[in-house]
Amino acid sequence: MNRFTVLLQKEWLDAKRSYKLLWLPVVFMFLGILQPLSSFYLPEILKMAGGLPDGITITLPELTASEVLASALTDQFDQLGLIVIVMATMGIIASDKNNGMLAFILTRNTTLVEYLLSKLVGHAVMIAGSIFLGFLTAVFYTFYLYQAVSVARIAAGLGVYYIWCLFMLTFVIAIGALLSRTPAIALLSIFVLIFLKTITLLEGGFQILNPAHLSNQAVSIITSGNVLPHFFITMTVSVLLIVFCLIFATSYLSRKELPSM
Amino acid sequence: MHLLQVSQLQKKYGNHEVVQNVDFHINQGECVALLGPNGAGKTTIIKMILDINKLTGGKILLNGKRHDQMRKFIGYLPQHPTFYPWMTGRELLIFMGGLSNIERDILEERINELLKLVGLSEVENQLIGTYSGGMKQRLGIAQALIHQPKLLIMDEPVSALDPLGRRDILELLKVIKQKSTILFSTHILHDAEELCDKMLIINKGQLLVNGSIHQIIEQTQKPIFIIQAPRLSEWTHQLMNEDLIESIELTGNAAKVRVKNIEQGRDWLLSHILKAQLPIQKFELVQESLEEIFLRMVKSS
Amino acid sequence: MHYGYHIEIDEIGAWLPLLLPILILHLILFSVALVDLLKRDQSTDYKWLWGAVIILVNIIGPILYFVLGRRQRSDAPTSSKSTPKKVRKS
Ligand SMILES: Nc1ncnc2c1ncn2[C@@H]1O[C@H](COP(=O)(O)OP(=O)(O)O)[C@@H](O)[C@H]1O
Ligand SMILES: [Mg+2]
Numbered sequence: 001m002n003r004f005t006v007l008l009q010k011e012w013l014d015a016k017r018s019y020k021l022l023w024l025p026v027v028f029m030f031l032g033i034l035q036p037l038s039s040f041y042l043p044e045i046l047k048m049a050g051g052l053p054d055g056i057t058i059t060l061p062e063l064t065a066s067e068v069l070a071s072a073l074t075d076q077f078d079q080l081g082l083i084v085i086v087m088a089t090m091g092i093i094a095s096d097k098n099n100g101m102l103a104f105i106l107t108r109n110t111t112l113v114e115y116l117l118s119k120l121v122g123h124a125v126m127i128a129g130s131i132f133l134g135f136l137t138a139v140f141y142t143f144y145l146y147q148a149v150s151v152a153r154i155a156a157g158l159g160v161y162y163i164w165c166l167f168m169l170t171f172v173i174a175i176g177a178l179l180s181r182t183p184a185i186a187l188l189s190i191f192v193l194i195f196l197k198t199i200t201l202l203e204g205g206f207q208i209l210n211p212a213h214l215s216n217q218a219v220s221i222i223t224s225g226n227v228l229p230h231f232f233i234t235m236t237v238s239v240l241l242i243v244f245c246l247i248f249a250t251s252y253l254s255r256k257e258l259p260s261m
Numbered sequence: 262m263h264l265l266q267v268s269q270l271q272k273k274y275g276n277h278e279v280v281q282n283v284d285f286h287i288n289q290g291e292c293v294a295l296l297g298p299n300g301a302g303k304t305t306i307i308k309m310i311l312d313i314n315k316l317t318g319g320k321i322l323l324n325g326k327r328h329d330q331m332r333k334f335i336g337y338l339p340q341h342p343t344f345y346p347w348m349t350g351r352e353l354l355i356f357m358g359g360l361s362n363i364e365r366d367i368l369e370e371r372i373n374e375l376l377k378l379v380g381l382s383e384v385e386n387q388l389i390g391t392y393s394g395g396m397k398q399r400l401g402i403a404q405a406l407i408h409q410p411k412l413l414i415m416d417e418p419v420s421a422l423d424p425l426g427r428r429d430i431l432e433l434l435k436v437i438k439q440k441s442t443i444l445f446s447t448h449i450l451h452d453a454e455e456l457c458d459k460m461l462i463i464n465k466g467q468l469l470v471n472g473s474i475h476q477i478i479e480q481t482q483k484p485i486f487i488i489q490a491p492r493l494s495e496w497t498h499q500l501m502n503e504d505l506i507e508s509i510e511l512t513g514n515a516a517k518v519r520v521k522n523i524e525q526g527r528d529w530l531l532s533h534i535l536k537a538q539l540p541i542q543k544f545e546l547v548q549e550s551l552e553e554i555f556l557r558m559v560k561s562s
Numbered sequence: 563m564h565y566g567y568h569i570e571i572d573e574i575g576a577w578l579p580l581l582l583p584i585l586i587l588h589l590i591l592f593s594v595a596l597v598d599l600l601k602r603d604q605s606t607d608y609k610w611l612w613g614a615v616i617i618l619v620n621i622i623g624p625i626l627y628f629v630l631g632r633r634q635r636s637d638a639p640t641s642s643k644s645t646p647k648k649v650r651k652s
Contacts, residue, residue, distance in 0.1 A: 006359030010345075017347040019628050022594060026587050030621060032582055087629050099343050103313045108360040108408075109333045143579070158403045261339035391603075 004114050011122030020088055027084050028077070028134025035072035039063050046153075069154065070219040073161055077130055077131065078197055078215055082192055085127060085168050090186040092119050093176030093249070100261035112250050119173060120188035120246065125163050131158065150225070157222035163238050168193055170245035177249035183236035209236035220246040229235040262325050264289045264312070264372055264442055265412060271318030272305050272466075279305050280466045281442035283317070287412070287459075292438045294453030297448040297463040298559055303311060304340055304461075324411065333361065336405035336441075340416035342397055346390030350381055350400050354391060354407055354441040361408035368407075375403040379433060391513075395426035402433065406441070413437070419452055450555045462517050462555060464562045474551065481558070482549050485531060486518040489543035494501075496537055505529055515543070519557075588621055595624035598632070 034097040061072075093116075097100040106112065135158055142149065172189045179185050196212040207213045208230040220228050263286035272280040280302045287293050295303050310321055312329040323331035344353050351372060356431040358368040376382045379399040384392070386473050392400065399416060405413055416432065419427040434456055437443070453460055460477060462470040470477050492494070493516050497509050500518070505526050507519040520526025527546070534541055549557070595616045599609055612631045616623045 004361055006356060007361075010356055013352065014345070014347065018632065019594060019598070023591060023625050024626050027621075027625060029587055030583055030584065037580060084625075091633075098338065100341075101343070101345065103341060104337075105357075105360060106355065107311050107313065107332050107335070107337050109362055110360050137583070146579075257314055260308060260395060261341045261343055 007110070007114060007118030008122055011238055015122070015126060019130060021126065024084070024088050025130040025133045027106060028081060028130040030134075031076035032134040032136070032138035032142055032244055033140055035076050036068050036138055036145055039068050039071070040145040048132050054091055063146075064223075065142050066148060066149045066153070066223045068142050068156075069135075070222045072135065073157075073222075074215060075107040077134065077161070078212075081131075081134075082168065082193055082197065085165065086141055086172055086186055086189045086193065088126075089121060089123055089172045090176065090189065091182045092123065093173055093182055094182050094185055097177075097253075098180055098259060100259055103258040103260040106207045106258075112254050116246060116249055116253075117178060119253055120170065123169055124166060127169060131162065131165060149222070150253070151221050153225050157218040160214050160221060160235075161218035163235065163242075164211055164218075167211040167214075167238050167245075170242045170249075174249045177253050182230065208233045211241055214238060248261060263287060264291075265444070266322040266323060266325075267306075267310070267319070268307065268321075269319035270309065270316065271322065271393070272302070272309060272314065273317045279467055280309070283463070283466075285461050285468065285469045285471050287444055291459055292443045292457040293445075293459040293461060294457040295444060295461050295463065296448070296450060296453045296555070297446075298448050299508070300465075301448075301463045301479050302466040302552055303448075303463065305466075306414055307337075307414055307444075307446060310414065311335060315524075316458075329364055334411045336408065336410035336413045338398075338401040338405045338413075338415040338418055340446075341421075342401040344389050344400065344404075346388060348389055349374070349386050349554045350377070350396075350403075351385040351387060353400065354404055357404040358407045360405060363408060371407060371409075372403075375380075375406055378436070380429075396428065398422065398426070398430060399433070402437070403429075406437070411442065413441045413445075417446055417448070420447060420448070422450065427452075437520045442541070450552050454551060462558060464559045467562060469558045469562055477554065478551060483519060483554075483555070483557075484523055484546055485549055486519060486520065486526070486542065487515060487547060488534070488541060489515045489547045490539050490541040491541075496539055500533070503529075569596075578585040591621065592616065595627045599627065 012021075037125050043114065093102075096105075102115065105115070135154070139149075139154060147224075172185065173187070175189050189220050193212070196210055197215070200207060200210060200212050200216055207216075211234070215228055217231055217234065218227060265281060265287040267285050270280055271278070272284040283306060285293075287483060295306065296302050309316050317482070321328035323334065335383070348356065354372045354375065355368065358372065362523070363371070374383075376385050379402055381396060381399055381403065385395065389397065389400065398421075400419070404523060405415070415434075419430050422430060431452065434443070434445070435543075438456065445458070446457070454474060457474075459473050462477075470481065477529060491504065491514055492545050493514055494511060497511055497518075498514050500506050500509060505520050505522065509520055510517040518526075518530065523546070531544070534544070591608050597612070599612050599616065602609070612627050615631070619626065
């Protein structure tokens with residue numbers, strides 16, 4: 001049997017036994033429900049809570065269905081979702097590296113490239129499944145509470161958003177190759193990724209080089225059906241960064257004397 | 262051609278020379294013990310053979326080819342095997358066998374054989390996290406044999422076990438040894454003596470002796486005088502600075518005295534005993550045991 | 563003007579199908595985490611602590627348990643081998 005398949009099967013088994021395969025999609029489904037439900041019922045909840053004291057009025061913007069869906073990406077997936085993705089992946093390289101398993105399995109017929117690719121593909125599939133299920137629930141709720149949105153736009157937007165998720169994953173893999181302690185890996189990854197996400201709020205040309213900007217592109221695709229300017233540059237840069245992270249992880253690990261049992 | 266040829270092997274960590282110019286070779290079918298006290302450099306040598314640690318000097322050839330391309334032909338049991346605790350024993354063997362590109366149906370068959378050989382058939386579907394130390398060691402041996410390696414390398418396979426577990430593993434290794442070429446490390450002479458015909462004694466990164474057990478005994482054995490008498494310590498104290506005496510070891514009321522020349526030493530010792538009017542109970546000339554050779558070498562290096 | 567909640571029966575009827583999935587998802591996470599914790603070979607203190615987290619902290623509790631509570635010694639570096647040893651100057 002193919003060694004890559006063997007490694008991938010191991011990742012799958014690990015995800016099952018550690019319940020990652022359960023909780024990762026469930027979290028994203030929560031996040032998917034949260035946005036449409038809270039947007040829809042917030043006015044009602046406020047009213048039910050007895051309204052606001054006299055003299056204070058809040059004008060809640062009337063959201064369209066596509067805006068609700070878009071904000072599921074930016075307000076839920078990009079915040080709690082980002083942290084959850086980092087938490088799900090912070091240990092994937094470091095634990096094998098620290099307990100000597102990585103050095104050990106490399107004494108067999110495997111290579112670092114096969115190993116890292118199995119980590120990447122395994123988790124890329126898991127994350128794809130999770131954001132798909134999460135967004136699917138968001139779509140159901142939105143369609144039910146608001147109205148239908150073009151499915152083609154949703155699919156295209158989600159696809160673009162997924163590239164940003166892939167960047168998160170490979171970034172955590174690269175940091176995991178570099179550092180040993182999982183809390184440090186998590187903190188550094190979350191810090192950098194949130195930083196990238198936050199600067200998308202700023203105006204400026206450098207946005208087009210920022211993979212987090214793909215999240216804005218996804219919003220634009222879902223709400224208007226059109227991409228923002230320089231879409232392909234951002235896309236290319238993101239893919240190049242993903243490749244760079246993987247090459248970095250491979251060359252750093254192959255140059256280092258790995259901890260062994 | 263030798264199966265494994267190690268020449269001028271060297272490892273430095275900073276200024277610390279952990280392995281210094283070690284030369285040895287292993288032939289097909291041999292069982293070789295790498296013997297030395299803790300910190301001697303055994304694990305470092307083994308990890309260099311497996312290309313886990315990089316060499317800082319020297320050369321390792323397996324079947325005449327560079328070792329970093331040949332490590333898939335080695336079966337390796339690490340000193341502290343910590344396999345995935347969330348896998349079952351069988352799953353680990355399937356995983357390790359798969360990494361060595363073994364066909365699935367051949368693999369199943371071989372796994373069944375190996376599980377029986379190491380006595381884990383009953384617990385093959387339990388999680389490794391629940392295994393005892395001895396069971397993990399057995400599983401480690403099974404995974405090291407799964408791809409029918411040309412050379413089986415084990416780092417202290419019995420050192421961490423209780424006497425019963427150690428007995429079991431030693432018996433198992435005796436069976437395995439009939440079909441495989443083995444290099445195993447230990448800090449216990451007895452295990453090396455029991456299992457292997459060839460020994461490499463190392464200390465502080467240097468190879469002290471290399472050869473079969475008989476050769477080592479023949480070539481390096483030295484005579485010892487055993488003197489037994491009450492209140493020996495005062496008397497032995499006087500001997501300390503004598504030129505003829507190589508070393509004195511005092512245990513209870515017996516002393517082991519090594520001398521540089523047997524005839525002169527014997528005469529000198531006897532006359533000295535008479536002079537001191539030592540009430541001796543025993544005066545005997547014996548040959549060093551292997552253990553005594555080992556201890557002497559480790560101490561003097 | 564009144565403060566406090568005031569929910570009509572038929573309003574609950576409208577909410578329920580929407581809230582049910584959340585409840586089910588929560589129940590799944592909650593029970594899987596709790597069953598795993600009880601099966602685990604750990605000290606009573608450990609079980610009480612994580613049990614409290616799982617039960618008291620909605621949704622996040624079970625996930626914290628899965629990510630942090632289930633990490634075993636095997637995740638930690640083994641013995642002193644992984645940390646570079648002190649190099650002696652000779
Ligand atoms: N990564 C390292 N950095 C510095 N020194 C090391 C390292 N690994 C081992 N050593 C040193 O090498 C020596 C030999 O260690 P080792 O090969 O583990 O001995 P053994 O296996 O014979 O007990 C020891 O003095 C140890 O401190
Ligand atoms: Mg050792």
